[in-house]
Amino acid sequence: MAVEDPTETPRVRIDGVGKQYDSAQGPVQALDDVTFDVEAGEFVCIVGPSGCGKTTLFRIIAGLEAPTNGTVSLDGDPVDGPGPDLGLVFQEYHLFPWRTVAGNVGFGLEKTDTVDSGERRRRVQELVDLVGLDGFEDSYPRDLSGGMKQRVALARALAVDPGLLLMDEPFGAVDAQTKKMLQDELLDIWTETGKTILFVTHDVEEAVKLADRVVVMAKEPGRVREVVDVDIERPRNRSDDAFGTHYQRLLDLIQE
Amino acid sequence: MAIDVTEEVDHTDDTVAGALADIDPQRALRGTAGLLAFVVVWWLASLAQPSYVLPSPVAVGATFYTEATSGGMLTALWNSTLHWVPGAFFGTGLGIAAGVALAWSPLLDDLTSPVVRVLRPVPPLALIGFAIAWVGINHAGAAFIIAIGAFWINFYATYGGVEGVSEDLLDVARSLGVQGDLELIKAVVLPAALPEITTGIRTGIGRCWMLVVASEIFGVAGIGRRILRASNNLQVDVVITYILVLSLMFLLVDVAFRTLQRRALAWR
Numbered sequence: 001m002a003v004e005d006p007t008e009t010p011r012v013r014i015d016g017v018g019k020q021y022d023s024a025q026g027p028v029q030a031l032d033d034v035t036f037d038v039e040a041g042e043f044v045c046i047v048g049p050s051g052c053g054k055t056t057l058f059r060i061i062a063g064l065e066a067p068t069n070g071t072v073s074l075d076g077d078p079v080d081g082p083g084p085d086l087g088l089v090f091q092e093y094h095l096f097p098w099r100t101v102a103g104n105v106g107f108g109l110e111k112t113d114t115v116d117s118g119e120r121r122r123r124v125q126e127l128v129d130l131v132g133l134d135g136f137e138d139s140y141p142r143d144l145s146g147g148m149k150q151r152v153a154l155a156r157a158l159a160v161d162p163g164l165l166l167m168d169e170p171f172g173a174v175d176a177q178t179k180k181m182l183q184d185e186l187l188d189i190w191t192e193t194g195k196t197i198l199f200v201t202h203d204v205e206e207a208v209k210l211a212d213r214v215v216v217m218a219k220e221p222g223r224v225r226e227v228v229d230v231d232i233e234r235p236r237n238r239s240d241d242a243f244g245t246h247y248q249r250l251l252d253l254i255q256e
Numbered sequence: 257m258a259i260d261v262t263e264e265v266d267h268t269d270d271t272v273a274g275a276l277a278d279i280d281p282q283r284a285l286r287g288t289a290g291l292l293a294f295v296v297v298w299w300l301a302s303l304a305q306p307s308y309v310l311p312s313p314v315a316v317g318a319t320f321y322t323e324a325t326s327g328g329m330l331t332a333l334w335n336s337t338l339h340w341v342p343g344a345f346f347g348t349g350l351g352i353a354a355g356v357a358l359a360w361s362p363l364l365d366d367l368t369s370p371v372v373r374v375l376r377p378v379p380p381l382a383l384i385g386f387a388i389a390w391v392g393i394n395h396a397g398a399a400f401i402i403a404i405g406a407f408w409i410n411f412y413a414t415y416g417g418v419e420g421v422s423e424d425l426l427d428v429a430r431s432l433g434v435q436g437d438l439e440l441i442k443a444v445v446l447p448a449a450l451p452e453i454t455t456g457i458r459t460g461i462g463r464c465w466m467l468v469v470a471s472e473i474f475g476v477a478g479i480g481r482r483i484l485r486a487s488n489n490l491q492v493d494v495v496i497t498y499i500l501v502l503s504l505m506f507l508l509v510d511v512a513f514r515t516l517q518r519r520a521l522a523w524r
Contacts (some may be wrong), residue, residue: 081430082430083430083431084432084433088431090428092424094422094424094425094428096425096444097448097523098523099447100523107429107432111432111433111439111443141523156428157431157432160433
């Protein structure tokens with residue numbers, strides 16, 4: 001749960017973020033005054049209907065796009081571009097197809113001169129084990145299923161030990177059974193590593209299952225409707241009453 | 257974590273199976289049959305012609321043997337290689353470098369695009385005058401002509417490949433700490449564009465063998481020179497012999513390069 005201490009700098013502060021696009025029909029307000037914090041170690045989901053600017057917000061937080069107004073800061077420092085402080089995981093995996101599983105996971109470590117090759121190998125093996133892919137170190141992405149590709153992408157993002165793991169509908173392209181498995185694994189990894197996770201999804205059930213807090217967005221313009229705490233003990237079961245109550249509450253907020 | 261992921265693997269064929277599939281016995285058989293039929297048609301056609309119009313396959317075979325054993329063929333081949341190698345090497349290298357630079361930098365692309373459009377349609381042969389004036393009637397002059405041919409093929413292949421590199425992969429690389437143009441090109445752009453780049457190299461080295469003939473028009477010794485001289489003397493058997501030499505060289509280099517290419521692109 002979030003530590004409510006105003007003197008402490010949050011891991012992520014999204015402050016008054018707005019984004020305006022120019023289109024043929026004139027300017028479009030994609031995001032308007034989006035403000036919320038994510039505390040260190042917290043798991044926060046962003047949900048909202050399609051067109052609410054979730055992906056735009058993801059890209060702004062990741063430093064891939066600049067906001068028109070407002071700022072995003074990580075541990076008090078403004079984000080001005082992508083970098084190893086932010087681990088990105090996309091729905092479409094975006095693995096490097098010419099690299100093996102181990103090569104993908106080790107990619108970020110090769111860019112930091114602080115680790116020697118022995119240490120790097122050890123770290124890569126650790127991460128490959130963490131995501132349950134031992135035995136597939138030398139496989140190329142083309143030989144992996146969607147679920148396995150996403151595990152590689154997760155391990156690759158974790159390799160550089162980012163302050164924030166930013167995930168954009170990471171389980172949106174896999175089948176229901178794999179999705180459930182990946183959600184459980186992600187929670188295990190989160191518990192094990194204590195990472196701060198900001199997770200974009202359109203799946204309300206996924207948000208209730210995973211998050212400490214859920215940021216519900218509304219569209220036209222994309223904005224924060226409400227931030228909902230999910231106070232349910234983990235592991236969470238969707239047949240529990242509390243799960244159903246939260247689920248319904250979020251659904252109502254989205255459909256409002 | 258105990259997760260069984262084995263069942264999730266797609267068992268697509270690996271490289272060894274891929275290589276073996278290339279030697280399909282049925283295809284090989286048909287190919288041999290087609291080749292034989294071609295030689296038979298050639299032989300039949302040659303029966304009704306004088307040998308300075310179309311010599312028979314047997315006559316060409318005899319000439320091939322004579323040329324091969326007299327050392328004439330080896331000399332011609334060696335001379336052609338002396339400008340084919342540097343021409344292909346520098347043309348390919350510069351073409352790839354220019355393709356990467358212009359596809360990567362919009363500024364460079366804008367600056368050079370009018371010049372590129374003017375120069376592109378110029379056939380390498382039209383530049384023989386420059387080759388003679390700037391470099392001279394020697395291996396370097398012939399290499400210059402060959403290099404021009406290789407340059408454009410590699411330039412466009414690389415340009416297309418680099419343009420097609422996914423922005424998302426670049427974003428991922430940046431988020432993993434890759435900084436600066438050179439680093440991104442090395443870590444992402446070149447490997448991602450490698451299929452297109454190697455296809456360009458392969459097409460280019462084939463084109464270079466064709467340009468060997470053209471590049472020797474102004475008097476540099478080699479296979480092309482030999483073909484041109486034999487043409488003037490109506491020695492059609494010699495012409496065909498050296499055309500065969502060119503084809504065999506092309507085949508040899510192409511197979512060798514394709515093997516390298518397959519190894520480099522094993523991930524596909």
